[in-house]
Structure formats: structure tokens, C-alpha cells
Amino acid sequence: MPIHEHGQLEVDAYLHGIVRARLGVWDWNLVTGECAYSASWFAMLGYAPGELEQSSDLWLELTHPDDRARAIESGERHLRGETAEIETEIRLQRKDGTWLWVLDRGGIIERDSDGRPTRMVGVQADISRQKAAEQALQQTNERFRLALAASDVGIWEFDPVSQTSFWDARTREIFGVDPELEAHQLQHWQNYLHPDDREMAEGQHEAVGETTDVIRYRIIREDGMVRHVETFARLVETPSMTKRLTGTIRDVTEDVERRAALKWAAEHDGLTGLLTRSTFERRLSERLDDRDGPPCAVFYIDIDHFKSINDSGGHDAGDAALRQIADVLRWTAESGHAARLGGDEFAILIDIRHELVGMLASKIIHAVRRLSTDASDVALSASIGIAVARPGEDVRSILKRADQACYAAKRDGRGRWVIGDEVPAARVNSAG
Known part of the structure; x- marks a missing residue:
């Protein structure tokens, strides 16, 4: 194959590669000011060859106004010898009015005998897909950032x-x-x-x-x-x-904190802050299931003549009395669980030896007696029924025994305590 034919094949392959790669070539004569553009450059922008007059200003006229200063500066810096090549991203206007992102790369390829540049050549590659992907990623990141900020x-x-x-x-x-x-x-x-x-x-x-x-x-x-x-x-x-x-x-x-507050509200009486009946029974059940734990007892406490307090001083006086009694129970049963079962009925679950239950009950009764109410003609007092837990006993059984003992205390004069294990021949103490 002749050498010139081989060279032509290389040129043809190069030009074919340019077209396949969607590259536009520009060739600028710095001496005459003429600038030539390849057919692929015009095709990239939607023009037929010869449809636009080729000049050194053509590319600048088609460049987006916001990109012109940056493009000019890139070329001037290269001509001053500050950069090895031109490399900048700009937008060119297509024939249909839309904008095409291109990567413009080129540089000086010829100089005169004094070293002054006389010719520059470069290529412009269509990077619209890359820019669209970058923009999509940027939008995704922005949405992600906003979502993070909101969350x-x-x-x-x-x-x-x-x-x-x-x-x-x-x-x-x-x-x-x-x-x-x-x-x-x-x-x-x-x-x-x-x-x-x-x-x-x-x-x-x-x-x-x-x-x-x-x-x-x-x-x-x-x-x-x-x-x-x-x-x-x-x-x-x-x-x-x-x-x-x-x-x-x-x-x-x-x-x-919100969940804890909701849990606390669900488990505690709104007026007194003591446990609700359901919560008390659940904790009592857990305690009775603990066969290895120390002895425990349930105190069933009823406020004597509470209706008279409401009738004499009104509901505000009654509520104040209930809150005072709740404070007494919290103080006397600090290591146990105190609950308001409903109305004027309270309960305590506490680990305690059998021989000490009477002492604690008397302490509660005396503390209640010392309380004052807004109903001046009614004195506060409490009757207490006590049930010491038996092996294998369930919640219903022990509460029933404590309730029966409390009823016995009220029947026998109020302001006293009774141990339910000894009912009907109950042991009654007036705590006097």
C-alpha cells in the first residue's frame, strides 16, 4: 500500500472517530483570524455545513451569555502561557434554540520563529448527558438535604x-x-x-x-x-x-420523654399521682409470681366518712383530702407501691414481715388523723384491711381478703386496722 494511501486511511479513521465520538473540531489561525469548524461541529449543533458563515467569532456568538467571559478568560490564560491547554465547560445554542453543554479542549499547535503562537486547534465534546446526570444528582442531593433538615x-x-x-x-x-x-x-x-x-x-x-x-x-x-x-x-x-x-x-x-409521660399518665391516677388499679394489680401479680422474694402484704385503705367531707366542703375539699392522703401513703410506703383503687379507696403493696404489718398500719392511721381538711367539722380517719400473701395466691384472692379485712375494720368502729388472715375471728386494733 502506498504511503500516502496509508496516511489517508489514518486521517479517515481519525475523522470517523471524531464523528462517532460526537466531537466538533475547530481550527483557528491566529495570524489571519480565520477559524474553521468541522462538519461534525455544525452537525452537533443541528446545522448543515455552510449554513453558517465560519468566523473566529461564530463560537462566541453561539455561546451562552453567562459562559462567554469564562470561555474568553480560559483562552487568554492559555495564550499567556499560564495553562498547558484550554479546558472549559460552556453552553452553545443549537439551531432549535436549545442549549448544548460542551467540554471545550484545545491549545496552541504552531508558533512562528519568535515563539509567538500562530495556530490553535481544539475539540468540543457533547457533555449534555453528563450535565443532566450531574443536575439530577444535585437535585437528588438537595432533596436529600432538605429531607435531612426536616427530619x-x-x-x-x-x-x-x-x-x-x-x-x-x-x-x-x-x-x-x-x-x-x-x-x-x-x-x-x-x-x-x-x-x-x-x-x-x-x-x-x-x-x-x-x-x-x-x-x-x-x-x-x-x-x-x-x-x-x-x-x-x-x-x-x-x-x-x-x-x-x-x-x-x-x-x-x-x-x-413524651412516651414516658404517656406511660406515666396511663399508669397513674390523675388526681393523686398514685398508681391506677390496673397498674397496681399488674405489679401485684408480678410480685406474687416471684416465689423467691421476701414476704409481702397488701394494705386495703378506706377513708372514713369521705362523703361527709364532700358534702361539707365541696369536691375541692374532697380532692385536697385525697391528695394529702396520697402523700401520706407515698411517705409511709416509700419502698412499696401505693395506688388509688377508685373513689376513696387506696392500696399499698409492700415487702414486710408479718409481725411488722400492724406497726405500719398504725403509722398510716395516725398520719391520716393529723391531716386537716377544708371541711372543718369533719376529721380525717382511715380504716385498713391487711392481707399477708400466701404461697401460690393470686391477685384476686389477696385483694379479696384485704377488702374483707377493711370492711371488718369499718364495721368494728373505723379508724383501725384488721389482719385479714384472722377474719372472721379478726384481730382488730383501733390504733388508738
């Missing part, structure tokens, strides 16, 4: 090799850390763990990869505040084949 979620990352951490602004805010601290100045997150949660939290984070459960624990912030947080973490493999721990963190203190 108050922080992002963190930990490199176990370098032992360094990255915390975003929200994570730093959760831990109460100075937002200006450099990554290497951050303490290890373990330093913020609440002592009671440290072992659990560290163990669950070490198990990341084996489990995807949310991890909940408490932290102690820089300012000493205790906060409840929940994290979700996973191991991510980096391009260098190392593993990094990446996750989210959310301050759930308000959620925890």
Missing part, C-alpha cells in the same frame, strides 16, 4: 483504620460540639456515652454488618446535658477496599 437527622462517618470521624453540622449540634472543630479534634463518640449504656452501645456498633437494628442509647453532651439518641449504621466498602462505618443519628429525647 433533624445527622450524618456521621468513622474510619477504623485512621480512627478519624466525620460529623456533619447536625451531628455536632446533637453532641453539643463546636461546629468549627476540625475532624482530628473531635473526641471519639465513645467518650460521650452514658456510663450505663456504654457496654450495650459499643457492643451493638461492633456488630454492625451482622445486624441492621436501630441502636438506641444515651449520651452526655459537652454541656453536661443527657440526651437520648438513636443511630442506624452500616459498613461501607471504599474504592481502596477498606471499610468505613457510616450512619445517621437522631436526637429522640423529646420522643422518649
Whole structure:
């Protein structure tokens, strides 16, 4: 094959490659100012060859106004010898009026004997798909950022090799850390763990990869505040084949406190703050199931002549009396569980030896007698029935015995206590 034919084949292959790669070529004579554009350049913009007059200003006329200054500056810097080549992203207007993103790359290929540039050549590649993907990614990231901001979620990352951490602004805010601290100045997150949660939290984070459960624990912030947080973490493999721990963190203190408040409200009487009947019975059942626990007893307490307090002083006086009695029971049964069963009936569950129940009952009766009410003509007093738990006894049985003992105390004069185990030949004490 003749040499010139071989060279022509190379040129043809080069031109074919340009067309296939959707590249437009420009060739600028810096001496005459003439600039030639390849057919593929015109085709890229939707024009037929010869449809536009070729000039050195053509590309600039088609360049988006916002990109012109940047494009000119890129060329001038190269001509001044400040850059090895021209490389800039610009938008060119197509024939249909739409804008095409191109990557413009080129440079000086000829100089005169004095070293002055005389010719520049370059290519412009269609990067519209890349730009569309970048824009889509940017929009996705923006939506993600807005979603994170709305959800108050922080992002963190930990490199176990370098032992360094990255915390975003929200994570730093959760831990109460100075937002200006450099990554290497951050303490290890373990330093913020609440002592009671440290072992659990560290163990669950070490198990990341084996489990995807949310991890909940408490932290102690820089300012000493205790906060409840929940994290979700996973191991991510980096391009260098190392593993990094990446996750989210959310301050759930308000959620925890709200749930605790709802739970407390569901388990406690709104007027007195004592346990409700259902909660008391549940705890009593748990206590009776504990066969290895110490002896325990139930005190069934009824306020004598409570209706007279309401009739004389009104419901406000009655409510005040109930709250005072609740305070007495909380104080006398500090180690047990006190409940308002309903109306003017109360109960105490307490671990106590049989021989001490009478002493505690007398203490309660005396404390109630010392209370004053807004109903000046009615004195407060209480009758108490006591049932000491028997092996294998259930809730219904022990409450029934305590109730029967309380009824016996009221029947025999009120303001006294009765041990239900001794009813009907009940042992009655007036606690006088």
C-alpha cells in the first residue's frame, strides 16, 4: 500500500472517530483570524455545513451569555502561557434554540520563529448527558438535604483504620460540639456515652454488618446535658477496599420523654399521682409470681366518712383530702407501691414481715388523723384491711381478703386496722 494511501486511511479513521465520538473540531489561525469548524461541529449543533458563515467569532456568538467571559478568560490564560491547554465547560445554542453543554479542549499547535503562537486547534465534546446526570444528582442531593433538615437527622462517618470521624453540622449540634472543630479534634463518640449504656452501645456498633437494628442509647453532651439518641449504621466498602462505618443519628429525647409521660399518665391516677388499679394489680401479680422474694402484704385503705367531707366542703375539699392522703401513703410506703383503687379507696403493696404489718398500719392511721381538711367539722380517719400473701395466691384472692379485712375494720368502729388472715375471728386494733 502506498504511503500516502496509508496516511489517508489514518486521517479517515481519525475523522470517523471524531464523528462517532460526537466531537466538533475547530481550527483557528491566529495570524489571519480565520477559524474553521468541522462538519461534525455544525452537525452537533443541528446545522448543515455552510449554513453558517465560519468566523473566529461564530463560537462566541453561539455561546451562552453567562459562559462567554469564562470561555474568553480560559483562552487568554492559555495564550499567556499560564495553562498547558484550554479546558472549559460552556453552553452553545443549537439551531432549535436549545442549549448544548460542551467540554471545550484545545491549545496552541504552531508558533512562528519568535515563539509567538500562530495556530490553535481544539475539540468540543457533547457533555449534555453528563450535565443532566450531574443536575439530577444535585437535585437528588438537595432533596436529600432538605429531607435531612426536616427530619433533624445527622450524618456521621468513622474510619477504623485512621480512627478519624466525620460529623456533619447536625451531628455536632446533637453532641453539643463546636461546629468549627476540625475532624482530628473531635473526641471519639465513645467518650460521650452514658456510663450505663456504654457496654450495650459499643457492643451493638461492633456488630454492625451482622445486624441492621436501630441502636438506641444515651449520651452526655459537652454541656453536661443527657440526651437520648438513636443511630442506624452500616459498613461501607471504599474504592481502596477498606471499610468505613457510616450512619445517621437522631436526637429522640423529646420522643422518649413524651412516651414516658404517656406511660406515666396511663399508669397513674390523675388526681393523686398514685398508681391506677390496673397498674397496681399488674405489679401485684408480678410480685406474687416471684416465689423467691421476701414476704409481702397488701394494705386495703378506706377513708372514713369521705362523703361527709364532700358534702361539707365541696369536691375541692374532697380532692385536697385525697391528695394529702396520697402523700401520706407515698411517705409511709416509700419502698412499696401505693395506688388509688377508685373513689376513696387506696392500696399499698409492700415487702414486710408479718409481725411488722400492724406497726405500719398504725403509722398510716395516725398520719391520716393529723391531716386537716377544708371541711372543718369533719376529721380525717382511715380504716385498713391487711392481707399477708400466701404461697401460690393470686391477685384476686389477696385483694379479696384485704377488702374483707377493711370492711371488718369499718364495721368494728373505723379508724383501725384488721389482719385479714384472722377474719372472721379478726384481730382488730383501733390504733388508738
